[in-house]
Amino acid sequence: MRVAVLAHEQFPDxxxxxxxxxxxxxxxxxxxxxxxxxxxTVADHVADLDADTPVVEGVADAPAFDALVVGIAPIGGGFDxxxxxxxxxxxxxxxxxxxxxxxxxxxxxxxxxxxDEHGVELRDxxxxxxxxxxxxxxxxxxxxxxVLTVGTDCSTGKMTTTLELVEAARxxxxxxxxxxxxxxxxxxxxxxxxVDRTVSDFTAGAVERMLRERxxxxxxxxxxxxxxxxxxAYSAVTCGILHGAMPDHLVLCHEAGREAVHGYxxxxxxxxxxxxxxxxxxxxxxxxxxxxxxxxxxxxxxxSDAEAALAEYEAAIDAPAVDPxxxxxxxxxxxx
Amino acid sequence: MRVAVLAHEQFPDxxxxxxxxxxxxxxxxxxxxxxxxxxxTVADHVADLDADTPVVEGVADAPAFDALVVGIAPIGGGFDxxxxxxxxxxxxxxxxxxxxxxxxxxxxxxxxxxxDEHGVELRDxxxxxxxxxxxxxxxxxxxxxxVLTVGTDCSTGKMTTTLELVEAARxxxxxxxxxxxxxxxxxxxxxxxxVDRTVSDFTAGAVERMLRERxxxxxxxxxxxxxxxxxxAYSAVTCGILHGAMPDHLVLCHEAGREAVHGYxxxxxxxxxxxxxxxxxxxxxxxxxxxxxxxxxxxxxxxSDAEAALAEYEAAIDAPAVDPxxxxxxxxxxxx
Numbered sequence: 235m236r237v238a239v240l241a242h243e244q245f246p247d248x249x250x251x252x253x254x255x256x257x258x259x260x261x262x263x264x265x266x267x268x269x270x271x272x273x274x275t276v277a278d279h280v281a282d283l284d285a286d287t288p289v290v291e292g293v294a295d296a297p298a299f300d301a302l303v304v305g306i307a308p309i310g311g312g313f314d315x316x317x318x319x320x321x322x323x324x325x326x327x328x329x330x331x332x333x334x335x336x337x338x339x340x341x342x343x344x345x346x347x348x349x350d351e352h353g354v355e356l357r358d359x360x361x362x363x364x365x366x367x368x369x370x371x372x373x374x375x376x377x378x379x380x381v382l383t384v385g386t387d388c389s390t391g392k393m394t395t396t397l398e399l400v401e402a403a404r405x406x407x408x409x410x411x412x413x414x415x416x417x418x419x420x421x422x423x424x425x426x427x428x429v430d431r432t433v434s435d436f437t438a439g440a441v442e443r444m445l446r447e448r449x450x451x452x453x454x455x456x457x458x459x460x461x462x463x464x465x466x467a468y469s470a471v472t473c474g475i476l477h478g479a480m481p482d483h484l485v486l487c488h489e490a491g492r493e494a495v496h497g498y499x500x501x502x503x504x505x506x507x508x509x510x511x512x513x514x515x516x517x518x519x520x521x522x523x524x525x526x527x528x529x530x531x532x533x534x535x536x537x538s539d540a541e542a543a544l545a546e547y548e549a550a551i552d553a554p555a556v557d558p559x560x561x562x563x564x565x566x567x568x569x570x
Numbered sequence: 571m572r573v574a575v576l577a578h579e580q581f582p583d584x585x586x587x588x589x590x591x592x593x594x595x596x597x598x599x600x601x602x603x604x605x606x607x608x609x610x611t612v613a614d615h616v617a618d619l620d621a622d623t624p625v626v627e628g629v630a631d632a633p634a635f636d637a638l639v640v641g642i643a644p645i646g647g648g649f650d651x652x653x654x655x656x657x658x659x660x661x662x663x664x665x666x667x668x669x670x671x672x673x674x675x676x677x678x679x680x681x682x683x684x685x686d687e688h689g690v691e692l693r694d695x696x697x698x699x700x701x702x703x704x705x706x707x708x709x710x711x712x713x714x715x716x717v718l719t720v721g722t723d724c725s726t727g728k729m730t731t732t733l734e735l736v737e738a739a740r741x742x743x744x745x746x747x748x749x750x751x752x753x754x755x756x757x758x759x760x761x762x763x764x765v766d767r768t769v770s771d772f773t774a775g776a777v778e779r780m781l782r783e784r785x786x787x788x789x790x791x792x793x794x795x796x797x798x799x800x801x802x803a804y805s806a807v808t809c810g811i812l813h814g815a816m817p818d819h820l821v822l823c824h825e826a827g828r829e830a831v832h833g834y835x836x837x838x839x840x841x842x843x844x845x846x847x848x849x850x851x852x853x854x855x856x857x858x859x860x861x862x863x864x865x866x867x868x869x870x871x872x873x874s875d876a877e878a879a880l881a882e883y884e885a886a887i888d889a890p891a892v893d894p895x896x897x898x899x900x901x902x903x904x905x906x
Contacts, residue, residue: 368646371802371834434773435766437806464855466707469813470773474806498707504855519800519840
């Protein structure tokens, strides 16, 4: 699928969805829309992406594409009206539009009418399906092994780790599928359920449904986790994923040096080893699991400090650990 | 308010909402609808309710009432179409209809049209407020002590235990408030948020909000728990309540002799002592808590078997335990 990615005024640093799509999606990104950087290429902005994909002013300057992806998500998830001409032009060119905003494209009268007129689809990624149900408790019976990334906190690199694990598995000849649970992951995969937006009773069921849909197609499924089991606000989502996915293996994601819950600074983070044990115990009462290893985000550290942090982390969780961006995530797969 | 309670084919053993309303709500129950037991009375089925309330075939046989309460909740929360004639007849008689199903009466075209036509209200108890948010993590700062009932499974007596604890506390002169989280509790209390129906990201926030609204009015709040932390489908809700409520004290509810997860019989229940430890550990990483005691449902046992089961349960959880229906739940409050 050929896609154009809208990231006006925010590429690349405040456009994590756009960068995620460029880095991990199977799509052929034909252009990034950012009126502030028109005339440059992606490689000018993101050093490790050697893409000569052009950054353009708007849809009119982009080569042919099948879908426009909204690759930015302002705080609050609103739709910025300065994007309207591009969305309109994309629809008029016959392209689908994909967005993960709280504001639903399908609820916008103009877009809905235009989409209908031009026979294109408006895909609101953040809307879970209407027909979710409670879990049946069958994920363990699927004919594939399930790896779940879990975290000591939110924003510890679970999505990146999940995608790096899938890629590393494929490089090793393993047939691995990606199970996204958040909006960026869903855009990269092209489908999926935003698990933090489901009815709480159906959280585990939503994950189970994704696994059932994909279980026959792969030998391994790597599930993107969310939040943390020791998070004062988000643990419900984490727990639903943990029990709905019934993972055979866990990978614990942590950011080096983080000592308090992100955004909830009065809550100190427990030792990662305790968090790991709690995940294994909690999952294990429903379906036995084991800690495959750890993923440590060392992006703020020098090479030698990162090495020391990794050694310390491995000791804390009593399992091998890597930084999946600096190193090869595949080292964690040796045990499979 | 005069109410008729619909409990077709399930009264009393699988009609916990019906029995809860009969036992605890302030309503005048004029009839129970159960086509399997038409011609009997409530007292024929529930020994400790000395109500001569008739059990009838359907709405046509019931005395005048102001509201029809759907008193059964199948797994999944669907609407059974065999109930449709009674709901229709109730509306046509000018009665409101109150239900706590996932299936919303207001979304049913026929019921919505009929209700409009007859000027009655369809009250979907299970619909949460539209303005819920993520938890701020402040429940522990409230000026009251929080007791949370938790369970080894669903349907172990958490709502009953919660209501009995509130009653027992009041009898002892303690200023205790009830925080309902499920449809039956909300029906009994007259207000509350159905926590299993919130957006998963807002589960803890919904509980926190109820505590903040009630915290200044009482010295003690007793929160009705849901599900179980070791449940393959419902643990997300349980975990959200546990971290959103930040309870000072836990009471673990269990049914004597239950060995597998209700409705998920291939999952055996862990030893109650392990479940208790898991609750204390999981809660404790966010806000320290302690096990106040246990509540054991011994309704299926003889008096002497019940005593033996209680002794065994106390040993398993290493804390005092009562059957809050046979005995005085207040014994658990001695420690407060």
